[in-house]
Amino acid sequence: MDSGDIIAANLARLIAEHGTNNRAVADDAGLNPTGVRDIITRKVKNPTFATLVKIAEVLGVGVEEIVGGSARSLTRHMIAVAGRVGAGASVPLMDSYEKGDGLFHVVCPPQISPHGIVAVQVEGDSMSPMYQPGHILFYSRATHEGIPSEDIGLPCVVEDANGMAWVKQVRRGTEPGLxxxxxxxxxxESAWDQRIKWASRVLLAIPESMVGRE
Known part of the structure; x- marks a missing residue:
């Protein structure tokens, strides 16, 4: 039984125990009418951590009761928020590697493996509505220099040539290396024809209020 099966089984049991139904829980959690049913039937195979938190709040339980068999990994794997990235604000890079220390720690969401994952927090609103101020972004450095070709065109965490950290959509410039x-x-405003030290695509973004934090 994988983690999705465990979540589906626990969710169905908790709903029955609370004497409610899928539609009522979905409505109270602010989801679409079939949102809970789709998780239970595995139509949605990887529900977001934010969705599970909303459902847990409606049921009056901790999210670990829904995650169930994955709860140990959920609580064990804490990720340091290593610094902030500018989305309109100019933010110096504090720490581009996962070293165990940071601004604070968040629980690794169940959708991603904690191995090699780094988290940063958004400052500024230039990437709204996709990323709002305070969002926690999760990424993994695929390379220490440059940007993988498959990440070009995607929202990325970026360190520019001046050591400033950004979250931006990265596109090729007018010349090689820009x-x-x-x-x-x-x-x-966007920044055109910039030199960068490295960039890695954002794997997952979650509002700060929706992540477990220490």
Missing amino acids: FHLISLNPNS
């Missing part, structure tokens, strides 16, 4: 750092907020 990149456009694109803001998604139409009221924010």
